[in-house]
Amino acid sequence: MISFLYSASVQGIDACLIDVEIDISSGLPVFSIVGLPDTSVKESRDRVVSAIKNSGFDFPTKKITVNLAPADIKKEGGAFDLPISLGILASSGIIEKKSLQNFCAIGELSLDGKLRPVKGILPIVLSLHKFGITQVIVPEKNKNEACVAKDIEIYPFTDLKDVIQFLKKETVVEPYKQDSISFQNGSTKTSIDFSDIKGQLFAKRAAEVACAGGHNMIMVGPPGSGKTMIAKRIPTILPSMSFEESVETTKIWSVSGLVPAGESLITDRPFRSPHHTTSSVALIGGGSYPKPGEVSLAHNGVLFLDELTEFRRDVLEVLRQPLEDKIVTVSRAKNTLSFPASFMLIASMNPCPCGNYGSDKECTCNPYQVKRYRSKISGPLMDRIDIQVEVPALKIDEITSTQTVTNETSQQIKERVIKARNIQYERFKGKNIYCNAQMGPKEIKKYCVLEEKAGLMLHNAIEKLGFSARAYDRILKVARTIADLAGSQIIQQNHIAEAIKYRNLDKYN
CATH class of the missing domain: 3.30.230.10 (Ribosomal Protein S5; domain 2)
Structure with a gap:
């Protein structure tokens, strides 16, 4: 039968x-x-x-x-x-x-x-x-x-x-229904907060700009300067996920078997931090029958690569395509599958092999070693990182100070980020673009309008510092975000000046 x-x-x-x-x-x-x-x-x-x-x-x-x-x-x-x-x-x-x-x-x-x-x-x-x-x-x-x-x-x-x-109809079972899906709009309380970070105002401002525009960011500084602390607190200032984003993220985590038992949806933005020994398949996804990698598990959230220069070069190079296209297509002989990979890349690295270059401590590396160390990150990959900041070591007075300093909380920063994001949502309504970092050439030309002095400053900076065409676009996108945070429709000279400061590492490439 x-x-x-x-x-x-x-x-x-x-x-x-x-x-x-x-x-x-x-x-x-x-x-x-x-x-x-x-x-x-x-x-x-x-x-x-x-x-x-x-x-x-x-x-x-x-x-x-x-x-x-x-x-x-x-x-x-x-x-x-x-x-x-x-x-x-x-x-x-x-x-x-x-x-x-x-x-x-x-x-x-x-x-x-x-x-x-x-x-x-x-x-x-x-x-x-x-x-x-x-x-x-x-x-x-x-x-x-x-x-x-x-x-x-x-x-x-x-x-x-x-x-x-x-x-067999021996028992009657009604369809299961939840009175309300456990979607709390990212309201889960966390013990970490931006107010925990001492000093580093420039790096914290850079993190705020990155979150406001969805920009990728790399931080360079000696060990103990607070790079990892800042990175781990970035999800606390990102806008909460919408229901649609939550469903999309949960689908990826469900396929990987990572949805917590008894939960309906992933409501907090993902924060993935793979070890530097990870393989390219684990990072990007794949296998004989392709599965999502870390870049897809970080979809709608943050992918944090600590000690970036310790990752194998071939592993880092596979990031170039998803950073541009926000999707990963894995082709195998038997099938081809695509996974979403729209994430913020946050990376950190030491300035040199010994970690003391540019700090008060003596650096034991020669110029060749420093250059070789930084060259582990290719120019094309670095071009795809919008914000590049140096995070100096804290002064002894900043570490040992017993005075009560009221730092901004994550909630205060988040409110400004949300305000800037709302401006962008209205600007790009109906265009399938959700933040400034996703702008293409047409959007950059239309929305990144510079005042005369700002245009002249950018022209001079490109001429003197030798920025690439991609870096030029990145500067304009970041400047647009800074202007949104300031509530300005026109990109002004001070916005361009700040955006140029966030390209600190281009001089080493």
Whole structure:
């Protein structure tokens, strides 16, 4: 007897519908799964047999063939355990075949029949409506994540026996609904704040400008100058994520299995800080069957690369394309997938191998060593970083001072950032651009209007300092952001002067 039901598989951060067909026929007891399954799917045979028996049902001792269609799509993970089990029970006559027709079933089974949570539930349920499916059976621990899709009825269960009783109509289960999705608009309280940072007014101002315009930033300074402290506090002054941004970010984290248990959505902007030993695949995404990398996990948030010069050069060079296009396309022989990668790059590095160049301490590096050290970051990559600032070591008086200094809090800075961002939202309404850093040549020409003195200053700076054409555009974008923070429609001379100061490292390249 043949039975049929639906399941789903994740492809990138989207999902495709999988037809699960089960045929039980006379012959030697063989259990085979076809349709391009990977090892984890093939191993589901043992999980399914034990789960069915330990749930109190007889497992048929006949020839069982499971087909996962379409056959040209790779099937991976344990999410097919539940639909395979239900299909076998339907073909055995334990449950009616008709009861499966309107459902998509997803879930991994333990040997005792318990349902385990699976990755990628959110992109799956968000994709079901386009296939005409409105009901889905999921593991209990995936229910909050799944209920984000408002037009899908979610039926969560803890074990296989409960699912069978529901399908046999022995129990009545209402679709799970949350009274309110746990979307707090990024209001999660954090213990870190910009008021914790002593001194470094120039670097903190640069961080404010970077957040106001969505600009990439690199900080150069000796160890202990506060570079990492500033970087970790940048998410606290970024505008809160919108619901749409939260859903998009959660889809990526769901595919990677990083959504916290019991949570519906990722509501705080991501902050990813990979170690400098990370590989290019881990950073950009990929593998035989491509998965999101750190640049995609940082989507709508911050990617912080500490000790930038310690990363391998080939690893850093793969950042150039996503920094420009805000998307990563990974091509393999079997498939090509795209992952969103719209993030703020925040980087830090020492000024030289010993770390003391330009500080009060004696530098043991010669000019050649300093130049070679800084040249680990290529010119094209540095051009893509809008704001480049030097963070000097703190003076002893600043460190040991016991006087109460009232520094600005993250909330105070955030209010100015939001005000500047709102100006940009209105400016670029309907253009699929959300901040100044995303402006193209047409937008730069239209919106970066300079007063006469400002234009003359920029011309002289380019002539004397030898900025590249890309650096010229970056200066204009940053100046536009500084003008927005000041509430000015025209870019003035002081705005250009400040923007030029944020290109400190170009003289070394």
